[in-house]
Amino acid sequence: GPRISFAYDLTGRQKTVLRGGFGRTFERLQGNFVFSRINNPPFAPSATIYYGNVDDPAGGTGRVFPGSISNSTRLDLKVPSIQNWSVGVQHKLTDNTLLDITYIGSSGYDLTWNNDVNQLALGTLTKNPGINVNALRPYPGYASIPLLQNGANSIYNSLQVQFRKQFTAGGMLNVSYTWSRVMTDASSYSEQPMDPSNLKGDWSRASFDRNQMLIFNYVYPIPLWQQGNTWYKKLFGGWQLSGVTTIEGGLPINLGISSDIAGVGTASRQRPNLVGDWTINSHTPASWFNTAAFANPAPGTWGTLGKYALRGPGMNNWDLSLYKSEKLKERLSLQIRAEVYNAPNHLSYSSVGTTLGTATFGQVTGAADPRILQFGMKLVF
Numbered sequence: 001g002p003r004i005s006f007a008y009d010l011t012g013r014q015k016t017v018l019r020g021g022f023g024r025t026f027e028r029l030q031g032n033f034v035f036s037r038i039n040n041p042p043f044a045p046s047a048t049i050y051y052g053n054v055d056d057p058a059g060g061t062g063r064v065f066p067g068s069i070s071n072s073t074r075l076d077l078k079v080p081s082i083q084n085w086s087v088g089v090q091h092k093l094t095d096n097t098l099l100d101i102t103y104i105g106s107s108g109y110d111l112t113w114n115n116d117v118n119q120l121a122l123g124t125l126t127k128n129p130g131i132n133v134n135a136l137r138p139y140p141g142y143a144s145i146p147l148l149q150n151g152a153n154s155i156y157n158s159l160q161v162q163f164r165k166q167f168t169a170g171g172m173l174n175v176s177y178t179w180s181r182v183m184t185d186a187s188s189y190s191e192q193p194m195d196p197s198n199l200k201g202d203w204s205r206a207s208f209d210r211n212q213m214l215i216f217n218y219v220y221p222i223p224l225w226q227q228g229n230t231w232y233k234k235l236f237g238g239w240q241l242s243g244v245t246t247i248e249g250g251l252p253i254n255l256g257i258s259s260d261i262a263g264v265g266t267a268s269r270q271r272p273n274l275v276g277d278w279t280i281n282s283h284t285p286a287s288w289f290n291t292a293a294f295a296n297p298a299p300g301t302w303g304t305l306g307k308y309a310l311r312g313p314g315m316n317n318w319d320l321s322l323y324k325s326e327k328l329k330e331r332l333s334l335q336i337r338a339e340v341y342n343a344p345n346h347l348s349y350s351s352v353g354t355t356l357g358t359a360t361f362g363q364v365t366g367a368a369d370p371r372i373l374q375f376g377m378k379l380v381f
Contacts, residue, residue, distance in 0.1 A: 001081070002023070005019070005020065010089075016090070019088055020085075020088070027079060027082070033148055040071065041068075068144075069143075073149075074149045080108065080110045084104075088100060097164070099162070102162075103159055104160055107153070108155075112148055112150060112189045112190070113152040114192045118139050118144055119265060122301070123301070124136055125264070125265065127300070154185075155183050159179045160177070160180075163176075171218070171219050173216070174217050175215075177213070183204065184204075184206045185199050185203045185204070187208060194302060195302060203307075204308045210250070212248065213249070214248065216244075217242070224237050241323075242323065243319055243321065245317070246317045247316050250314040254271070254308045254309075255310065256270060256355045257271065257303065258355050258357040261297055261300075261301075261303075262297070262302055270303060271307065273294065273303050273304045274309070275293060276294075285363065289352075295356075318343045319339070321339045321340075322338045323335070340374075341369065341373075341374070345371040352364055
């Protein structure tokens with residue numbers, strides 16, 4: 001789509017530059033939209049109905065009936081589009097030091113989502129206990145019918161700061177910080193809302209939103225015998241230390257309930273009521289959030305808790321590398337590398353139990369990898 005950008009030297013001395021731009025791009029209607037249609041009737045049967053007679057009720061014979069639709073798409077589906085914009089200032093602090101402060105935003109239009117057009121209306125099973133779910137659906141005899149359609153939106157705003165310095169001895173330091181938020185009602189192309197008749201009721205932080213990220217990477221030539229021909233200088237000198245450190249906030253987590261309290265034929269995507277302060281006695285392995293702050297809603301109603309209302313554990317990870325390259329002959333060199341992932345062996349939690357009524361609700365259920373060491377040697381010729 002159309003794009004425009006500019007760069008303007010504010011001082012005329014090539015020290016401070018104002019930059020910005022705007023662009024629009026379009027998504028392609030990818031194969032994932034249609035691949036699973038091969039599993040739809042009449043290509044694949046999905047249910048079996050038995051018939052018999054009063055003399056021999058158990059002697060019925062099975063007959064295949066098309067009772068499941070795995071994928072469908074509106075024929076007037078529009079192509080989703082994304083608009084991006086940015087404005088920022090780059091300032092040269094010294095000849096080899098740069099500071100960049102930029103606002104970056106984007107918005108998505110006509111994004112796709114899955115509308116279950118065969119989900120029961122709110123409270124249907126509550127009013128009709130004991131009745132087969134598929135007999136009460138708008139299209140009787142069929143189960144869920146997900147219909148891919150447009151209508152979802154997204155908005156992203158961020159402040160991004162970068163500091164970069166090149167050292168005369170060959171090293172470098174790069175520090176990046178991002179403060180951002182992305183809001184949407186569909187975090188993926190096929191996401192289904194809790195209430196198909198109220199997509200905007202799921203407007204929330206995206207599942208991939210991280211509000212703060214600090215990342216710095218560096219290369220540091222160890223100042224010990226960087227040059228020399230004696231054996232000990234070749235063996236112990238010429239090393240450089242590099243690393244990448246990532247410190248970032250946790251991903252949002254979406255709480256659910258274990259049974260179909262709303263009476264719509266499925267418990268998935270239903271959320272509990274918020275009845276207290278979830279931050280009390282929180283952020284421990286046994287209680288990442290206060291589980292007493294949540295309760296099941298009344299039968300035949302939706303829960304009051306918003307989608308992705310809580311935030312999960314963050315990450316604090318340090319990866320280091322010790323490296324050197326030694327020329328053996330004109331066309332032959334030896335590279336030696338030692339790498340350490342999660343060097344301080346810092347424990348970063350990775351997942352939390354999110355289903356109300358289960359044994360792991362509110363508990364930390366996973367963690368990132370412990371410290372991992374890796375050694376390598378490569379002959380280059």
